[in-house]
Amino acid sequence: MAQSTEAVPELLEARIRGLQHALAQLLEHARRLTQGEHQRAVQLHRQLQEQTAIARRESRAQVDAVTNEALAVAQPRARVLAHQLAPGLASIPPNDARWTSEQFVGRGVEPYVRIGEVGDHVPVAVPLLRTNGWKVTADRNEAARRLLQSTALRLVAAAEPFRLRIDAFDPKLTGTMGLLGHLTTKYPQLVPRATHTAEQLHAVLSGLVDVSSMRASRQAQLGHKRFEDLIRETGRVTDPYRVVVLFDYPSGIDQLAQRDLLRLAATAGERGICFLVHHDPSAQAESDVDTKQLLELLDAVVITGEKVEAATLPGVHAKLDEAFDANLAARVGDVVAEKAEIAVLPTIDFKRTLPERDTWWEPVTDEIGTVIGYDDRTPALVRLRSGNPALPHVLVGGAVGQGKSNLLLVLIHGLAARYDPADLEMYLLDFKHGVEFSALGPAGEREHWLPHVRVLGIHSDRAFGLAVLRHLSDELARRSEIFKSHGNVADIAELAPGPDRPPRILVVLDEFQVLLEDDDELADEAAKLLERLVRLGRAYGVHVVLATQTIEGVKRLSTRRDSIFGQVPYRIALKTTPADSQAILRSGNTAAAALQFRGEAVLNANFGSPDDNQHVLVSFADKPQLDDLRRELWTRAGTAARPPRVFHLAEPARLADTAAAVKPELGRPWTGLPIAVTEEPVQLDVRPEAGAGLAILGDGPADALGVLTGLALSVAGAAVEPPRFVFLDGTDSLPSVAEGKDALVQALRLLGCDVETVDKHDDIGPRIFALRDALRNGQLGGSTYLLGFGLHSVPRMQLHVEGAFESPAHALQDIVRDGPAQGLVTFGWWNRLRVCTEQLGFHNGNLETFLFLRHPIDGVRTVCGSFVRWASEPHRALLWDGLHPEAQVVVPFAALRSDEVERVVELMRR
Numbered sequence: 001m002a003q004s005t006e007a008v009p010e011l012l013e014a015r016i017r018g019l020q021h022a023l024a025q026l027l028e029h030a031r032r033l034t035q036g037e038h039q040r041a042v043q044l045h046r047q048l049q050e051q052t053a054i055a056r057r058e059s060r061a062q063v064d065a066v067t068n069e070a071l072a073v074a075q076p077r078a079r080v081l082a083h084q085l086a087p088g089l090a091s092i093p094p095n096d097a098r099w100t101s102e103q104f105v106g107r108g109v110e111p112y113v114r115i116g117e118v119g120d121h122v123p124v125a126v127p128l129l130r131t132n133g134w135k136v137t138a139d140r141n142e143a144a145r146r147l148l149q150s151t152a153l154r155l156v157a158a159a160e161p162f163r164l165r166i167d168a169f170d171p172k173l174t175g176t177m178g179l180l181g182h183l184t185t186k187y188p189q190l191v192p193r194a195t196h197t198a199e200q201l202h203a204v205l206s207g208l209v210d211v212s213s214m215r216a217s218r219q220a221q222l223g224h225k226r227f228e229d230l231i232r233e234t235g236r237v238t239d240p241y242r243v244v245v246l247f248d249y250p251s252g253i254d255q256l257a258q259r260d261l262l263r264l265a266a267t268a269g270e271r272g273i274c275f276l277v278h279h280d281p282s283a284q285a286e287s288d289v290d291t292k293q294l295l296e297l298l299d300a301v302v303i304t305g306e307k308v309e310a311a312t313l314p315g316v317h318a319k320l321d322e323a324f325d326a327n328l329a330a331r332v333g334d335v336v337a338e339k340a341e342i343a344v345l346p347t348i349d350f351k352r353t354l355p356e357r358d359t360w361w362e363p364v365t366d367e368i369g370t371v372i373g374y375d376d377r378t379p380a381l382v383r384l385r386s387g388n389p390a391l392p393h394v395l396v397g398g399a400v401g402q403g404k405s406n407l408l409l410v411l412i413h414g415l416a417a418r419y420d421p422a423d424l425e426m427y428l429l430d431f432k433h434g435v436e437f438s439a440l441g442p443a444g445e446r447e448h449w450l451p452h453v454r455v456l457g458i459h460s461d462r463a464f465g466l467a468v469l470r471h472l473s474d475e476l477a478r479r480s481e482i483f484k485s486h487g488n489v490a491d492i493a494e495l496a497p498g499p500d501r502p503p504r505i506l507v508v509l510d511e512f513q514v515l516l517e518d519d520d521e522l523a524d525e526a527a528k529l530l531e532r533l534v535r536l537g538r539a540y541g542v543h544v545v546l547a548t549q550t551i552e553g554v555k556r557l558s559t560r561r562d563s564i565f566g567q568v569p570y571r572i573a574l575k576t577t578p579a580d581s582q583a584i585l586r587s588g589n590t591a592a593a594a595l596q597f598r599g600e601a602v603l604n605a606n607f608g609s610p611d612d613n614q615h616v617l618v619s620f621a622d623k624p625q626l627d628d629l630r631r632e633l634w635t636r637a638g639t640a641a642r643p644p645r646v647f648h649l650a651e652p653a654r655l656a657d658t659a660a661a662v663k664p665e666l667g668r669p670w671t672g673l674p675i676a677v678t679e680e681p682v683q684l685d686v687r688p689e690a691g692a693g694l695a696i697l698g699d700g701p702a703d704a705l706g707v708l709t710g711l712a713l714s715v716a717g718a719a720v721e722p723p724r725f726v727f728l729d730g731t732d733s734l735p736s737v738a739e740g741k742d743a744l745v746q747a748l749r750l751l752g753c754d755v756e757t758v759d760k761h762d763d764i765g766p767r768i769f770a771l772r773d774a775l776r777n778g779q780l781g782g783s784t785y786l787l788g789f790g791l792h793s794v795p796r797m798q799l800h801v802e803g804a805f806e807s808p809a810h811a812l813q814d815i816v817r818d819g820p821a822q823g824l825v826t827f828g829w830w831n832r833l834r835v836c837t838e839q840l841g842f843h844n845g846n847l848e849t850f851l852f853l854r855h856p857i858d859g860v861r862t863v864c865g866s867f868v869r870w871a872s873e874p875h876r877a878l879l880w881d882g883l884h885p886e887a888q889v890v891v892p893f894a895a896l897r898s899d900e901v902e903r904v905v906e907l908m909r910r
């Protein structure tokens with residue numbers, strides 16, 4: 001006995017040395033860590049403990065020192081090994097200070113994850129992310145839930161921003177995932193709120209089936225068996241690991257869910273999908289759900305009391321970790337959210353999607369196409385063509401801020417670089433934001449614009465949208481005549497290039513649903529025209545891009561959806577809700593809801609059929625870069641670059657633009673621009689007979705001065721002999737319009753006109769009398785225009801002057817009535833119809849043409865008829881000339897700025 005006791009220390013020492021040697025060897029191979037090695041390490045540790053226990057039994061006192069020494073060496077090494085296997089947050093115990101460290105959060109997910117510990121804080125980590133997942137059973141359900149909860153937190157905290165997403169199903173409403181609720185609130189795309197019903201689960205699983213099938217085909221294409229290899233090769237960081245947590249399985253699982261679960265779980269590990277299933281054997285499965293089928297695909301983790309054992313590491317009974325503290329978890333969530341906020345978006349430079357310069361503006365053959373981004377390393381093409389296959393139009397959708405404007409700019413500029421403006425014209429209308437397209441047109445200091453653009457609707461209104469659709473509808477008719485004259489060709493692709501072949505047209509309608517959303521006649525007509533445009537546009541080379549933030553819930557669309565979208569095979573969906581994903585792509589195709597980054601998109605050229613989803617990263621068009629490109633294209637176009645018709649809801653028309661495009665005609669002065677695709681202004685007929693002239697009525701001195709400016713300068717520009725102008729300023733030289741007034745006077749003078757301004761109220765009456773007397777006495781000579789600016793503000797207009805039996809208003813009536821026959825025409829502004837008629841008399845006003853600015857509707861109806869509708873918006877006017885059956889909406893010109901004078905004069909003189 002004594003002998004054996006003495007032999008024990010040597011024996012033990014030898015054993016321990018052997019174990020240490022084995023540990024050292026393992027450390028040498030630490031870089032090539034495998035499950036087996038880790039398992040061995042932990043087993044060695046266990047053996048060490050067992051042997052130590054034996055030794056202890058045999059000779060407790062003598063052995064203790066040696067044992068402790070051995071353990072002191074072996075345990076840290078085992079710890080190191082475990083940390084190498086599951087670095088950082090994959091193995092740090094719960095509630096450790098390092099959990100909120102920026103250094104650890106977001107460092108990257110590991111294939112191994114801690115389930116508990118053995119000995120003196122030696123973590124036990126088992127494989128998870130590259131496997132199909134775990135089935136966790138426990139003698140108490142609460143313990144299993146706790147493990148899944150901790151594991152979920154571990155994964156999401158360790159993952160690089162946006163590289164892992166967790167969907168949980170909690171049919172018994174245990175609220176276990178509430179621990180991550182903080183993150184759910186801030187980044188629902190990382191940890192969406194747990195679902196509870198079968199329907200919700202179906203939606204999640206069917207989205208995952210799409211993800212899995214997309215990954216399968218990309219992996220097959222590139223020859224990668226594993227998701228990790230695919231990510232490594234493509235460098236794509238937009239495709240996250242997908243973790244599915246199911247609590248209390250098989251509760252709440254129906255046949256449909258089970259079918260998808262089985263499909264997914266069979267290949268989950270290879271596709272970057274992972275299941276964490278808490279199996280509750282006491283839960284009753286639905287009759288057609290065979291739980292075994294799913295459970296067989298997963299690795300078992302069994303919890304007994306406070307011990308946990310994984311099938312992948314048999315025989316190691318680790319102590320189950322305690323639960324995470326809720327406050328700590330919330331702080332971890334904050335750090336994850338902060339990291340997500342500053343995460344660098346993967347960006348593809350727009351330049352990468354442009355072809356070599358020497359291939360720009362090559363002739364159009366049978367299609368126009370461009371690259372919008374990349375699908376892995378393959379350029380993502382959008383090809384607009386009439387046939388073989390027919391890919392004429394595009395529907396683009398995505399939630400606010402997900403990169404829709406950028407995508408449209410990439411598409412527009414990509415096409416502009418590839419095709420000559422003579423071969424491709426663009427009609428670009430934005431019904432909401434306005435700002436994105438404004439850089440594409442001409443503007444003050446910037447002389448260049450995108451030479452392809454014919455019509456630019458910056459912040460368009462529905463009326464202008466309708467006008468554009470009408471114009472395009474006429475264009476279809478015009479093209480049909482061309483086709484007929486070329487032997488009845490049926491398709492633009494059959495027309496040989498040449499002067500007779502009309503250019504392709506790209507129509508971009510951003511937020512097109514605005515056109516259709518009111519329940520009115522305009523929406524009805526717009527829907528009909530749009531339907532016609534997409535139906536007939538294909539053959540005629542008119543390609544429509546319909547873009548929207550949301551199309552779910554647009555009433556008018558529900559009845560027309562098929563007839564419009566049925567003609568639109570291309571679908572591009574940026575990140576959006578499952579409902580909108582399906583509305584844009586196709587019912588059942590929720591792939592766009594699973595996207596994570598701005599600029600990520602699902603591109604589909606087959607009416608949204610899920611099998612044809614392409615996952616694309618749209619290139620990013622930096623604003624200065626686009627501007628350089630436009631300047632280059634504009635220079636390339638040279639004199640062929642005609643400025644587009646620009647329409648801006650919130651702005652008046654620009655006289656310089658109109659003067660650049662149109663020459664004024666004698667007797668046909670300009671009131672403003674129509675709401676139509678034309679540069680032709682709305683003109684008045686001014687004949688030398690009673691009734692000629694114009695009463696401008698309503699609020700807004702700037703708009704009123706703009707109208708007077710358009711009228712006066714177009715009169716002066718068209719005249720052979722420069723006319724005379726008498727400008728009566730009833731506003732007492734209102735400062736807000738001083739610049740415009742001076743600029744008008746200056747411009748008229750530069751055009752050779754004699755301009756007299758009467759600014760003081762006291763002088764206005766006498767000047768009216770003098771003018772009337774000259775008229776009576778036939779002393780006027782030449783044509784004269786009386787510009788009455790703010791006549792409502794002139795005091796005592798209706799009071800008889802001393803020593804006479806008439807008022808200035810009486811004299812004005814004579815001028816208005818008798819003036820035109822002698823070449824004296826009045827253009828006057830009053831703020832109300834009532835004041836105008838008081839001054840001019842109700843029945844012998846003799847002005848027959850009225851232009852309403854902001855004015856109460858009853859006055860408008862007195863003149864234009866009781867059915868007229870008038871919204872009185874800024875920079876809009878309603879013209880009534882008594883000749884046309886309906887009043888016409890006009891966009892008044894802006895008053896001139898002083899720096900515009902010379903240019904306008906020069907243009908008017910041409």
Ligand SMILES: Nc1ncnc2c1ncn2[C@@H]1O[C@H](COP(=O)(O)OP(=O)(O)OP(=O)(O)O)[C@@H](O)[C@H]1O
Pocket residue numbers: 345346347348398399400401402403404405406407433549598599600617618619620621
């Ligand atoms: N493809 C992309 N790559 C990188 N960043 C992008 C990409 N697309 C958009 N972004 C970023 O997202 C921001 C929003 O994009 P964009 O304005 O195009 O979104 P949107 O959907 O049109 O937004 P909104 O609905 O507000 O008009 C851009 O300023 C840009 O920084």
